[in-house]
Amino acid sequence: SREWLHVTANVTEERTVTGWMLDKGVVRTSTPDGDKILYGEGVDSEDQASRRRGRQGAAQDAMRLYYRVSEYFPKSPLAGEALYRSADIRWQIEKSDVSARPSAKEREPFLREGMDEKFMKEVIKKFPGTKWADLAAFHLIDNKLCGDWQGSSKCPTKEAEIYEKYGSEHPQSPAAAEALYDAAWRWSALIEIYKTENESKKSEESKSKAIATAQKVVAQSPQTDWGARAQRLLYLIQQKIPTYGNTTE
Known part of the structure; x- marks a missing residue:
C-alpha cells in the first residue's frame, strides 16, 4: 500500500530495527527543502541533548540526522556543515569516553586510546579548503597530544x-x-x-x-x-x- 512504508532504522551504532510506518512526514531526497528540514531536525535534537533533562539519545540522533543531510543532499549548501557537526558530536562523545580510561594518563599518545579519525577525515576529503575541513583538522590534533606531560x-x-x-x-x-x-x-x-x-x-x-x-x-x-x-x-x-x-x- 502507498500509505505504508517498510523502514529500517539505526537506533544505535549496534542496534537496527525494522518495521512499518505511515507514509506521512517522511523526508525524501525529492522533498522540497528536504535538506533544511532534516538539518533543522538535527539542530532540534542537538538542542535537546544540551538541556539538563533533554531527550535520552538526542545527541546520537543529531549525529545521525546531520550525517544524513550530507549523504542524501550532497550538493546542499548545508552539506559541509552538517557532516562536520555530525563528526564533531561523535568526536565529543568518544573523547569523553576515552578521557575516562586509565590509558588517558599515559604520556605518549601512542600508548593511549584515541578517537576514531574516520569521520573527521571524511569532512576534510569531501569539503577541502572550507572552514569545516579546517575545524576537522584541528580536532585531529587531540590524538597527537600527550595524556600527561609528567x-x-x-x-x-x-x-x-x-x-x-x-x-x-x-x-x-x-x-x-x-x-x-x-x-x-x-x-x-x-x-x-x-x-x-x-x-x-x-x-x-x-x-x-x-x-x-x-x-x-x-x-x-x-x-x-x-x-x-x-x-x-x-x-x-x-x-x-x-x-x-x-x-x-
Whole structure:
C-alpha cells in the first residue's frame, strides 16, 4: 500500500530495527527543502541533548540526522556543515569516553586510546579548503597530544610545534587563534619546565617564543576571547609569574 512504508532504522551504532510506518512526514531526497528540514531536525535534537533533562539519545540522533543531510543532499549548501557537526558530536562523545580510561594518563599518545579519525577525515576529503575541513583538522590534533606531560619538556615542546604548524597552515580557520594560543601557553609552561631540567638557555628561548606567539594572537584576533587570554598570558610572562607547576613564591 502507498500509505505504508517498510523502514529500517539505526537506533544505535549496534542496534537496527525494522518495521512499518505511515507514509506521512517522511523526508525524501525529492522533498522540497528536504535538506533544511532534516538539518533543522538535527539542530532540534542537538538542542535537546544540551538541556539538563533533554531527550535520552538526542545527541546520537543529531549525529545521525546531520550525517544524513550530507549523504542524501550532497550538493546542499548545508552539506559541509552538517557532516562536520555530525563528526564533531561523535568526536565529543568518544573523547569523553576515552578521557575516562586509565590509558588517558599515559604520556605518549601512542600508548593511549584515541578517537576514531574516520569521520573527521571524511569532512576534510569531501569539503577541502572550507572552514569545516579546517575545524576537522584541528580536532585531529587531540590524538597527537600527550595524556600527561609528567613534568618533562618533550611533550609540551612537541605539542607547541603541532599547534604552531596548524596556525601557519590554516590561517583562515575559525580555530587558528585558539591553536596559536595553545602553542603560546605551552611555550610559557616550558619556561619553568626547562628550569627544572637545568636548561636556562632553552627556558629563555621558550619565553621569547611564548611572547612572540601570544603577541601574534593579540594582533590577529584582538576582539576574541583568545586575544584577551593571550593578553593575559603576556602579562603573566612579563611579570615573571609561572603559568605551569607550583605558582607560589
